[in-house]
Amino acid sequence: KQEVTQIPAALSVPEGENLVLNCSFTDSAIYNLQWFRQDPGKGLTSLLLIQSSQREQTSGRLNASLDKSSGRSTLYIAASQPGDSATYLCAVKGGGSYIPTFGRGTSLIVHP
Amino acid sequence: DTGVSQNPRHKITKRGQNVTFRCDPISEHNRLYWYRQTLGQGPEFLTYFQNEAQLEKSRLLSDRFSAERPKGSFSTLEIQRTEQGDSAMYLCASSFQTGIKGEQYFGPGTRLTVT
Numbered sequence: 001k002q003e004v005t006q007i008p009a010a011l012s013v014p015e016g017e018n019l020v021l022n023c024s025f026t027d028s029a030i031y032n033l034q035w036f037r038q039d040p041g042k043g044l045t046s047l048l049l050i051q052s053s054q055r056e057q058t059s060g061r062l063n064a065s066l067d068k069s070s071g072r073s074t075l076y077i078a079a080s081q082p083g084d085s086a087t088y089l090c091a092v093k094g095g096g097s098y099i100p101t102f103g104r105g106t107s108l109i110v111h112p
Numbered sequence: 113d114t115g116v117s118q119n120p121r122h123k124i125t126k127r128g129q130n131v132t133f134r135c136d137p138i139s140e141h142n143r144l145y146w147y148r149q150t151l152g153q154g155p156e157f158l159t160y161f162q163n164e165a166q167l168e169k170s171r172l173l174s175d176r177f178s179a180e181r182p183k184g185s186f187s188t189l190e191i192q193r194t195e196q197g198d199s200a201m202y203l204c205a206s207s208f209q210t211g212i213k214g215e216q217y218f219g220p221g222t223r224l225t226v227t
Contacts, residue, residue: 004154034215034216036218041201041223042220042221043116043118043203043218043219043220043221044155044203044205044218045218046215046216046217046218049215089154089155091154091216097168098143098160098167098168099145099157099160099168100157100216102154102155102156103154104152104153104154105154
């Protein structure tokens with residue numbers, strides 16, 4: 001059974017810092033990995049989707065990398081802003097299933 | 113707006129009552145997923161449809177829960193005889209894919225409070 005862990009669980013940083021959020025998974029036979037953002041009391045917003053054949057994806061100030069052999073993905077946020085404050089979740093799909101497994105998320109606060 | 117929509121956004125009900133939630137996916141998406149999320153946790157899979165067929169159900173989905181997608185478009189999730197432990201955010205997501213690949217798009221969720 002796939003297990004997904006996100007570290008750290010919470011992070012508070014001053015505006016302008018570059019950040020790295022981590023996502024690790026136990027079964028490396030994945031199809032894809034998706035990063036989401038969730039604002040309090042809201043649904044999930046897709047940020048980046050990395051297919052198993054890809055090493056990284058970029059969107060604006062966000063860059064996500066994937067290392068299947070080590071069972072890890074990182075989400076890099078450049079020049080953080082207060083508007084980046086949210087919970088960031090990763091979801092891993094694999095093992096012959098169409099169902100993604102989610103981590104618990106990293107709660108990020110960027111203070112001015 | 114052509115995103116995933118869910119109704120109602122909030123529902124407060126008394127224990128023992130039945131509730132029904134609706135999800136309208138993005139129109140061309142053939143897959144639809146239901147998840148439940150409690151505070152501090154990631155979404156937990158409940159069930160998913162490909163077109164009108166319900167292909168997988170989680171063990172979390174007790175016999176008090178039922179989901180339908182009658183015409184392969186919108187879906188409903190019904191909870192019968194609600195319990196306080198059913199209080200959670202219920203999320204719907206959709207995707208378009210012919211195989212494993214495919215990006216999921218989530219709705220805003222329905223927050224259920226059982227008193």
